[in-house]
Amino acid sequence: MNSPRKQILLTNDDGINSPGIWAAAQALAPLGYVTIVAPNVQYSGAGRSHPLYTDGTIQEQKLTIGSQEWPAYAINGSPAQAVMFAVLDVLPERPDLVVSGINYGENVGSDITMSGTVGAALEGAAWGVPAIAISLQITNDDYTGNSHSVDFSMAAYFCAYFAQKVLEKGLPEDTQVLKVDVPAHANQNTPWRMVRSSPVRYFMPRSAGPRKLDERASLRYSPIPQETLSQHPQTDAYTVSIAKEVAVTPLSVDMTSRAPLDNLDSFFR
Numbered sequence: 001m002n003s004p005r006k007q008i009l010l011t012n013d014d015g016i017n018s019p020g021i022w023a024a025a026q027a028l029a030p031l032g033y034v035t036i037v038a039p040n041v042q043y044s045g046a047g048r049s050h051p052l053y054t055d056g057t058i059q060e061q062k063l064t065i066g067s068q069e070w071p072a073y074a075i076n077g078s079p080a081q082a083v084m085f086a087v088l089d090v091l092p093e094r095p096d097l098v099v100s101g102i103n104y105g106e107n108v109g110s111d112i113t114m115s116g117t118v119g120a121a122l123e124g125a126a127w128g129v130p131a132i133a134i135s136l137q138i139t140n141d142d143y144t145g146n147s148h149s150v151d152f153s154m155a156a157y158f159c160a161y162f163a164q165k166v167l168e169k170g171l172p173e174d175t176q177v178l179k180v181d182v183p184a185h186a187n188q189n190t191p192w193r194m195v196r197s198s199p200v201r202y203f204m205p206r207s208a209g210p211r212k213l214d215e216r217a218s219l220r221y222s223p224i225p226q227e228t229l230s231q232h233p234q235t236d237a238y239t240v241s242i243a244k245e246v247a248v249t250p251l252s253v254d255m256t257s258r259a260p261l262d263n264l265d266s267f268f269r
Contacts, residue, residue, distance in 0.1 A: 006032030006167050009086050009095040009124065012103065013079040013116025014146055015042045016072055020102035020136070022065045023152035027160040028099060029068065031167060035095075036063065037086035039116075040074035042144050044104075048080045048119035056085055079120035087127050097167055098124030101134035102155045105143040106181045108236040108247065109202035118179060118251070125176035125253050130166050133177060133251075134159045137184040137240055155182040158192070158246055175250040181236055183244045192246035198235035200228060 008028050012021045016038040028034050040059065054077040063072045073090050075082040079100065087094060100120040107115040121133035136155040140147065162180055171178065179197075183190065203221040211217065229238050239247035257264070 006097065007091070007093070007095040008032045008034045008163070009083065009091065009098045009129075010034050010036045011038045011079060011082045011086070011098065011100050011120045013039065013043045013046060013100070013120060014104055014144070015039050016061070016063075016074045018104070018146045019148055019150065020104060020146075020152050020155075022063070023156040024099060024102050024134070024159050025063075025065055025070055026068075027156035028163055031160065031164055032096065034070065035086070035091060036070055036072040037075060037082050037090055038072070039079055039082055040076055042146070043079055043116050044144050045114050046078040046080070046116035046119060047114050048122050049078050050081055050084070051078055054078065054081060056081065058085060058089065079116035080123035083120050083123040083127070087129075094127060095124075095129055097163060098129050098131040099134065099159065099163060100124070100131065101136075102152050102159060103133075103135035104138055104146070104150065105135060106137040106202070106236075106240050107133065107135040107179065108181055108240060109198035109200055111202050112179065112197060112251075118177070121177045121179070122251070122253060130171045131177045132159070132162055132166060132180060134162075134180040134182070136182050139184050154186040154188070154190070157188055158182050158186070162248070172250065174252050174254070176253050177251040179236070179247075179249040179251055181240045181247040181249075183240050183246065185244070186246060190244070190246055192248050193239055193243075194248050194250070195239050196235050197249050197251075198229070198232050198237035200224065200232060200237070202237050202241075
């Protein structure tokens with residue numbers, strides 16, 4: 001007897017109208033039944049937040065992607081809330097896999113706790129569902145504009161590759177999320193490497209200029225210098241930005257330091 005078709009929940013933080021999520025849907029379709037549940041607006045930088053001001057309303061839509069029509073649900077909420085409402089109110093049962101992306105721009109280094117892409121994947125993991133957060137490095141700095149000029153085809157290829165592996169094998173011990181970051185000019189022969197998350201910021205915030213304290217603030221972000229990245233090889237930021245390879249990082253919902261607890265106990269006494 002054939003096993004039931006796998007159920008894949010697809011979400012993102014760029015919003016339901018992002019070409020990145022459309023590319024992921026097409027790539028994942030051969031692997032199972034894909035249901036798209038995503039924020040109704042651009043929601044980058046949300047982390048795993050559950051804002052109190054969102055109302056959780058759900059608008060059912062039909063998205064035509066390529067030649068196929070997809071069931072899609074636009075959530076008035078954050079990326080993590082999209083996953084929560086998908087599990088609670090949309091899907092008949094918990095999915096076999098949560099995929100978050102494909103994001104405009106890499107999510108690497110200590111910045112990943114700000115990422116709505118990663119936050120949505122962590123929300124899936126908190127429900128006991130293996131998850132993938134996939135992001136594509138872009139070169140035009142249009143991180144929130146949902147530009148149609150970005151080519152997601154290679155990120156979609158690696159999205160499907162790792163999704164198939166996770167559906168077949170699950171995730172290794174102490175891994176609940178697989179974070180995948182694809183360099184801008186990758187091809188199917190681009191190597192992928194299992195690496196740690198870089199301990200430093202990848203995008204350094206800076207002020208837009210002098211202002212009065214009661215004026216609205218607008219932050220700008222600049223990538224850190226390459227020489228700083230070079231100090232941390234075998235990390236996601238180095239792998240994507242300098243080695244130009246696909247960075248695959250295993251994440252755990254257990255954020256406890258891996259330092260021996262007995263040593264820490266003695267340290268604070």
